[in-house]
Amino acid sequence: MTRIENEKAVVGKMIRLYYRHKLGLLEPSTEELELVSYAQQRLSRCKFGEQKPACKKCPIHCYRPDMRAKIRDVMRWAGPRMIIYDPIAAIKHILNK
Numbered sequence: 001m002t003r004i005e006n007e008k009a010v011v012g013k014m015i016r017l018y019y020r021h022k023l024g025l026l027e028p029s030t031e032e033l034e035l036v037s038y039a040q041q042r043l044s045r046c047k048f049g050e051q052k053p054a055c056k057k058c059p060i061h062c063y064r065p066d067m068r069a070k071i072r073d074v075m076r077w078a079g080p081r082m083i084i085y086d087p088i089a090a091i092k093h094i095l096n097k
Contacts, residue, residue: 003050003096004043010093011039011071014078017085022077035074038067054096 001009019025019032042062046052055063055071063071082090 003052004046006092006096007052008040008043010082010089011043012036013086013089014082015039015071015074017078017081018074021081035067035070038063039071 015032015036016028019029025032043052046062047060048058052058055061061068082093
């Protein structure tokens with residue numbers, strides 16, 4: 001699995017975790033699906049490709065301000081909880097930073 005594919009999978013899991021456990025939505029909402037789609041598009045178009053830094057450390061912020069705020073909220077909440085819900089993905093994500 002390439003770095004971009006791995007990032008897409010991890011971001012998708014984090015978004016799902018946030019919407020399901022923080023917001024209590026058992027079925028994917030339109031907002032959730034839109035955020036997942038947007039994040040995956042941004043990752044697919046990353047100009048750094050496989051050499052991509054962590055989004056937090058990236059010199060180019062490719063997210064629109066509204067989406068950037070949403071993804072930041074998701075990552076702040078879901079990031080620490082990933083170790084409980086998907087420890088392997090969490091460890092890989094930490095090591096790839």
